[in-house]
Amino acid sequence: MSKRNEKVLMIPKIKLGIVIDHIPAGEGVKILEIISRYEEMQDVPVTLGLNYDSKKMGRKDLIKMQLEFLSPEIIQHISIVVPGVTIKAIKDYRVYSKVVVQAPKVIKNLLLCKNPNCVTNLESGIETLFHAVDEESNRVRCNFCERIFDRSELKPIIK
Amino acid sequence: MKKDLISMEDLTVDEIKDYLKLAHSVEKLPADERFRLLQGKIMAAMFFEPSTRTRLSFESAMHRLGGGVIGFAEQSATSVSKGESFTDTIHTVENYCDIMVIRHPGEGTARLAARVSSIPVINAGDGSNQHPTQTLLDIFTIEKDLGKISGIKVAFVGDLKYSRTVHSLIRALMKFDVTEFILVAPESLRLPKYFMMTDEPNKYHFYETNHLEEAISKCDILYMTRIQRERFPDLLEYEKVKDSYLLTAAMLEEARPHLRVLHPLPRVNEIAYDVDKTKYAGYFPQARNGVIMREAILLKHLGVKI
């Protein structure tokens, strides 16, 4: 049996949809949480797979969604919370496009500043802005209060 | 394009040097010439929390340049206390003046003001974040007192954990190739480790000690700060340490001849009054330099050349 077929056994084929692959084991729930908070995703069938074997990662999570198009906003959101995952678009049972999403260097209005005394938390309607201070965007600096945080400790903004 | 002064982190060494150069030129100008430079201009001093010294220093600078001053000294005097948003206050006041000086307890407030306002904004302190005019006047003072900045040895004394003034000055001095720092602080108020982390760990040296006496003979600048009672969860602990960080004239016997003692003021009980009469006392001239540096800043940001 080819490797390709083994995969098919684990992940039921879909005719049309989006697959989020290479999610570090345990992180799938975080992505699910993001997705579930967007209004446009309310009626979309979503399957979460946990702890699949992965050559590359040892174990991984996987999410499969029955929809044609994932909004750039949601993709960016995922890229900030769990960077490094692969997003695949499936059409007629085939992967027709695939992208590995990385956390951006500039994160505009997607994360909340953790500093309660930051003006973005004191005034309403202020767009937040963070800049990466390292290569991988693991540490980010708030453009307003100038504090540096681990990206993973900041809560995403859900509009 | 309008130019704001929000954070020392935004400034390159060359830009800082420009402020220093301008401050030196301002100082040389006769008072009557100075007085003509900003006639017809209005500065708004918007102090959402009281800071009498900083406000008076800015107002004095503007008056010396012949400009006018409007403003408020605390939030309760403003429409913010009636529920007006900060950005609405900025949008309103920008019609009344040519430059805004903002002091606010919220961090990032000056950055926000600069973003929404069409006129230059000067940050006069945003919470525990930045107070760039203080840092610029400190560097100006050090340069004037010692004739140079790079290569000097600076001791910081007191609350090194929370002092925004200390943090900002250390970072600026590092940019100027000051590589040796003596840090005198009680265990619980030491400089956070991340300030000592740099890309060049072999270049910078931070010596930590609990004893003020140890630092005095070894440094060129002795920068004193307040130790605030509120910082101590245990008042007994405060009583124990407060006197060990009191500088007296007798302690300065071993000092280098050119040593300067600086302090952002107001002092509480870190510097005994007998130090005032020694040649080492630099904190009152430092306050005077503050006005000169703020004159330079107002000129620069209003685009007036001298």
Ligand SMILES: [Zn+2]
């Ligand atoms: Zn912030």
